[in-house]
Amino acid sequence: MLLLPDEILETINMISTYSLDVRTVTMGISLLDCIDPSAEKTAENIYNKIVKYGKNLVEYADEISSKYNVPIVNKRVSVTPIAIIGNSTDAEDYTIFAEALDRAATEIGIDFIGGFSALVDKGFTKGDIRLINSIPKALSSTAKVCSSVNVGSTKSGINLDAIKMMGKTVKELAQLSADQDGLAAAKFVVFTNAVPDNPFMAGAFHGVENADVVLNVGISGPGVVRHALAQVDKKAKIDEIIETIKKISFKITRMGELIGREVANKLEIEFGIIDLSLAPTPAVGDSVANVLEEFGLESVGAYGTTFALAILNDAVKKGGAMAASRVGGLTGAFIPVSEDQGMIAATSKGYLTLEKLEAMTCVCSVGLDMIAIPGDTTEAVVSGIIADEMAIGMINSKTTAVRIIPVPGKKAGDRVVFGGLLGEADIININNLDCSVLINRGGKVAPPIQALKN
Secondary structure (H helix, E strand, O other): OOOOHHHHHHHHHHHHHOOOOEEEEEEEEOOHHHOOOOHHHHHHHHHHHHHHHHOOHHHHHHHHHHHHOOOEEEEEEEEOOHHHHHOOOOOOOOHHHHHHHHHHHHHHOOOEEEEEEEEOOOOOOHHHHHHHHHHHHHHHOOOOEEEEEEEEEOOOEEEHHHHHHHHHHHHHHHHHOHHHOOHHHHHEEEEEOOOOOOOOOOOOOOOOOOOOEEEEEEEOOHHHHHHHHHOOOOOOOHHHHHHHHHHHHHHHHHHHHHHHHHHHHHHOOEEEEEEOOEOOOOOOOOOHHHHHHOOOOOOOOOOOHHHHHHHHHHHHHHHHHHHOOOEOOOOOEOOEHHHOHHHHHHHHOOOOOHHHHHHHOOOOOOOEEEEEEEOOOOHHHHHHHHHHHHHHHHHHOOOEEEEEEEEOOOOOOOEEEOOHHHOEEEOOOOOOOOOHHHHHHOOEEOOOHHHOOO
């Protein structure tokens, strides 16, 4: 494929000025062949397999990054949900597996490793229960391990018993890492309709339907999209806005797939999918919120925000799908509050409320992401927030998630600083109306009528 000089210069400008990057290359590794009745032997097998396949991931990713002068921000690994692996072992506490994952991640030099996970939308195995009970200790005692639990799906309904457990888990994670403002809770996410090829943390895991080892790629580029929209006349029709997003998304995706395939070929493993998501960072100019403001909003959070986000999401998918051979993952626009400079600013001014963010999750990727809430929020209220978001995902046949941090000792209006990619945020005000009677009912919610497609 030949590139014109103008196209080459345009790409260079995107990278140097507007924060274009490949957000992550994530190697998915199956651990099904690591299972042994002995927990110690299983943990050893897990460590050895991850190191075997992942030992060159960082080196080769950096090599390809230098070759094309395209930053690859994160190198990650996802593994088979550990609840499945642990179910056949004699382990009662699955922290032993989390520690093996952490050691392997440190050895190969990656940023995060995901897959300390369970899928319980329809019910629990003993492995699921043991993993959930292990999450607080496992995540608070490791540095790079991320965890997720899928509690609902359009096909299976919602497990309300699991949602109750999730409220307790989030609170325990925050308390055990109180000296870090509840940082451990930032490594844990609750899903409905979790996808098995997600390259983004904290929710990445390697689904059992995947090949033994694959490479998935998550692209980014909100700064590039914002710049493109800034060139559009303020009086232009919405059609022109949509076309501009589609064209720039095509270019971003084409670059991302090129990099991903090169890294996969170098590692001699299968290329999986490219995730088209616009993933922001706390850096100025790399904000999804700022993209939405280019539509003509005074600030994200204004009436019309959900409308603009829906259009952005759809246009990104349409443009990116034409440039990619295999689209997967989550795909769309992320709204992690603490990781997006524009979102941080809007919440600090009171323009973005939890209720507005919840409405926005109906039309974008994932859900309530990286939101700091008061430390005295009860377990039941945390579960209630999760339940609302899970219902949105189940009814609308989309992936939704909750990653919230009840920051110990802090109240609404206080600021919390996590640092790095996790950023900072003002603690958002929420209502503490009691929902414990509802949450304590437990039981299983049957799937919606639209699930009956067979």
